[in-house]
Amino acid sequence: MRSETGPDVLVVGAGVVGLACAAALARRGRSVLVLERNVAPGREISSRNSEVIHAGLYYPAGSLKATSCCAGRERLYARCAEHGIPHRRTGKLIVATREAEIAILDEIAQLARINGAGEVEILSAGEVAKREPRIRALAGLWSPESGIVDAHALVMSYHAEMEACGGTLVTRTSVVDLSCREGAWRVGTVSPDGDRFSIEAPIVVNAAGLESSRIAALAGLDVVALGYELHLCKADYFAVAPSLGVLCQALVYPVPVPGGLGIHVTLDLGGRYRLGPDVEYVDTPRYDIDPAKADDFAAAVQRFLPEIRSEHLSPDFAGLRPKLQGPGEPFRDFVVAEESAHGAPGLVNLLGIESPGLTSAGEIAERVANLVAQGAPAGG
Numbered sequence: 001m002r003s004e005t006g007p008d009v010l011v012v013g014a015g016v017v018g019l020a021c022a023a024a025l026a027r028r029g030r031s032v033l034v035l036e037r038n039v040a041p042g043r044e045i046s047s048r049n050s051e052v053i054h055a056g057l058y059y060p061a062g063s064l065k066a067t068s069c070c071a072g073r074e075r076l077y078a079r080c081a082e083h084g085i086p087h088r089r090t091g092k093l094i095v096a097t098r099e100a101e102i103a104i105l106d107e108i109a110q111l112a113r114i115n116g117a118g119e120v121e122i123l124s125a126g127e128v129a130k131r132e133p134r135i136r137a138l139a140g141l142w143s144p145e146s147g148i149v150d151a152h153a154l155v156m157s158y159h160a161e162m163e164a165c166g167g168t169l170v171t172r173t174s175v176v177d178l179s180c181r182e183g184a185w186r187v188g189t190v191s192p193d194g195d196r197f198s199i200e201a202p203i204v205v206n207a208a209g210l211e212s213s214r215i216a217a218l219a220g221l222d223v224v225a226l227g228y229e230l231h232l233c234k235a236d237y238f239a240v241a242p243s244l245g246v247l248c249q250a251l252v253y254p255v256p257v258p259g260g261l262g263i264h265v266t267l268d269l270g271g272r273y274r275l276g277p278d279v280e281y282v283d284t285p286r287y288d289i290d291p292a293k294a295d296d297f298a299a300a301v302q303r304f305l306p307e308i309r310s311e312h313l314s315p316d317f318a319g320l321r322p323k324l325q326g327p328g329e330p331f332r333d334f335v336v337a338e339e340s341a342h343g344a345p346g347l348v349n350l351l352g353i354e355s356p357g358l359t360s361a362g363e364i365a366e367r368v369a370n371l372v373a374q375g376a377p378a379g380g
């Protein structure tokens with residue numbers, strides 16, 4: 001095994017969050033090394049999501065999900081403009097299709113105003129029909145600050161910025177061991193060819209997405225006692241046949257369901273529509289989609305888009321949410337924590353970074369850079 005003295009900060013994982021952290025740290029003059037097990041960055045959660053810029057409507061007031069989403073949204077729109085990242089402020093419509101759901105729209109509007117999710121407006125059935133003629137609803141909530149972004153371009157922009165500021169990404173390198181000795185973390189890695197390598201850094205940022213709980217455990221933390229265990233929650237998407245034409249101009253969502261936002265209609269920057277995602281807890285990572293689910297997807301969306309039939313749908317892709325809460329358990333917030341209090345000084349854990357993590361990445365990164373600045377020595 002080869003061994004080397006390393007950077008100020010070692011980041012585990014080159015998804016949007018790890019690379020945003022690496023860019024923020026490199027911008028502040030830290031030497032940064034990012035280790036990624038795949039052949040290229042952004043191949044896991046960051047490439048299997050809805051690519052929605054969330055306004056920050058739903059999350060409990062004061063939660064990190066709410067604050068990092070609202071601040072992250074502004075940061076993200078500014079970044080997209082500055083770096084030429086494809087995006088569009090499509091707006092988003094949440095629709096009530098049952099009388100009881102109208103009160104839920106009012107609750108969401110109230111929460112959105114508390115959270116700072118930007119302007120929101122309650123629409124009547126007629127106003128919904130005027131805005132989106134193919135959508136049927138009793139009422140709607142309009143959020144003009146919601147939008148869509150090219151997630152791959154966003155990941156690449158952070159990668160480029162990190163490298164321009166002197167940081168390095170090494171791919172095909174899995175972190176398999178972590179131990180702390182005399183104020184430094186020794187990080188053991190293995191390549192797909194079995195080559196082993198270890199490197200030292202005073203600070204490790206755990207941005208390993210679906211594996212972040214495992215990395216925390218490798219660092220010696222009792223993930224069960226700390227509530228850091230992850231539950232994988234699968235999310236399937238179905239593509240809508242282009243023959244249906246322009247279904248809607250905005251993103252159209254039902255009122256939220258436990259565990260997710262409800263099967264909704266999203267569009268990508270190429271103008272393709274898809275339905276999803278659903279919510280299915282799984283024991284092991286898998287990305288297959290049962291085509292028979294098309295019936296359930298069509299039925300869910302027919303409530304507000306009556307012309308959708310299962311024959312219009314084909315399996316598109318699946319993603320996995322890294323959830324801290326198991327099925328039926330209450331809300332859990334993002335964990336962004338420097339772990340001195342748990343006997344792991346210099347380890348910054350990012351756990352449970354599910355939606356709205358894409359929107360929040362820039363803001364989470366600033367938070368991580370501040371944690372590092374407060375507690376960690378600058379490297380020479």
Ligand SMILES: Cc1cc2nc3c(=O)[nH]c(=O)nc-3n(C[C@H](O)[C@H](O)[C@H](O)COP(=O)(O)OP(=O)(O)OC[C@H]3O[C@@H](n4cnc5c(N)ncnc54)[C@H](O)[C@@H]3O)c2cc1C
Binds near residue numbers: 045046211358
């Ligand atoms: C279905 C779904 C829909 C979503 N929709 C939205 C949305 O519309 N808007 C929004 O804002 N957010 C959304 N999100 C959330 C968003 O996609 C995530 O929060 C974000 O992509 C997480 O990025 P990440 O960098 O933490 O994880 P990842 O992108 O998974 O990156 C983690 C990286 O760590 C690497 N890694 C893991 N273990 C190791 C190891 N041992 N050694 C080296 N490397 C390792 C992985 O290979 C991976 O590349 C959605 C998420 C899901 C699942």
